[in-house]
Amino acid sequence: MAKQKTAYVCSDCGTEYPRWQGQCNDCKAWNTISEFVIASSASSSRNLGGYSGQTQAVVETLDSIDLQALPRFESGYKELDRVLGGGIVPGSAMLIGGSPGAGKSTMLLQVMCQMANNKSALYVTGEESLQQVALRAQRLGLAKDKLKLLAETNVETICQLALQHKPELMVIDSIQVMQVADVQSAPGSVSQVRESAAFLTRFAKQQHIAMFLVGHVTKEGSLAGPKVLEHCIDCSMMLEGESDSRYRTLRSNKNRFGAVNELGVFAMTEKGLREVSNPSAIFLSREEQQSPGSIVMVVWEGTRPLLVEIQALVDYSQMANPKRVAVGLEQNRLSMLLAVLHRHGNVQMNDQDVFANVVGGVKVAETSADLALLLAIVSSFQNKTLDKDLIAFGEVGLAGEIRPVPNGSERISEAAKHGFKRAIVPKANVPKQGVVGIEIIGVSRLSDALEAL
Structure with a gap:
């Protein structure tokens, strides 16, 4: 058996070190460096039924790339499309963070039920059961006959089932509970979050699947997990709102396909999140x-x-x-x-x-x-x-x-x-x-x- 490789990563800035140390040299934070195991490509290929996430590399020039092959498609919510830069890009990985109760799962469930009328959509829940998701959809009055649900936390199993059903959109709720079999750490640790996000992002880009990742936040209000989580995804958004306010703001902190710091405004109602077309009012x-x-x-x-x-x-x-x-x-x-x-x-x-x-x-x-x-x-x-x-x-x-x-x-x-x-x-x-x-x-x-x- 091949010896597993380990690395030590700072959870604040993502800097790697060959051995453990108390303080990070880059961000000067203390006790943020933890160990994670680098998964071998052979075991990942075996667990996923032959899919290793690796493709043949091809060198191309800028003028030979077909820009019309990946057109955007609308989500049905103009405020969300505004934050994304005009719509959802196939093959992109989008991260939505927010405090508990902000409405992340509610928003994505509404979007997926709306998109399932025209496209194949798969909602993967790791924190809630299928009955809980179905009850929420019933309470919000959403169409339940088109959206496919999956309750699973193993990344290899999720990707293997996605290869069979070939969805155009996927939701991973949430990235903190996902796990890769080759990594021995507990779900939610730096190593598991990093490996799971990297594997899912690579899978989404190679299969041209638009993937939404739900992320938790820390007590300081920033996204939980290693900083490299924000580097590997294409769009990072934060759903914010006070507990005593019915309004929610969706702001993009990073967007490779549109403007940064775009703002979308929603109102939380009994039927879920509703768009606010005139936020100035x-x-x-x-x-x-x-x-x-x-x-x-x-x-x-x-x-x-x-x-x-x-x-x-x-x-x-x-x-x-x-x-x-x-x-x-x-x-x-x-x-x-x-x-x-x-x-x-x-x-x-x-x-x-x-x-x-x-x-x-x-x-x-x-x-x-x-x-x-x-x-x-x-x-x-x-x-x-x-x-x-x-x-x-x-x-x-x-x-x-x-x-x-x-x-x-x-x-x-x-x-x-x-x-x-x-x-x-x-x-x-x-x-x-x-x-x-x-x-x-x-x-x-x-x-x-x-x-x-």
């Missing part, structure tokens, strides 16, 4: 009586603008070190913007607690929210209400300048569609032809923006 459910410290900003999510409300609260601090709290925004950037406001706006907040929040649980990562955040902070500090029909966006530099942001005209047009009458934007983002129905105020300095209020 749900994030703009503002009160009739406008309060100080509230303003609407326009952020760019993937390929479309999104209007969200940002709120700020400034209060006198009883402590020597005032608090700086940001929810949905970057904490360090809030401190930096307050320093810019002091230096170039003559507004001092050394003795004030500052709290900032993005309404609706949206996480804003781009710098276009800088100007709106500062205007909301000044509004709360001076206890003056901003106009309800006012929007703002723009990046604020350390020298107090207002820098332009991408897709400025599209942002202003989206605000005009929702009835906003005034917009404070960077001077370089002012359209030459203007936008009908909205007054555009272009500013180049932070002092100009404060004067425009």
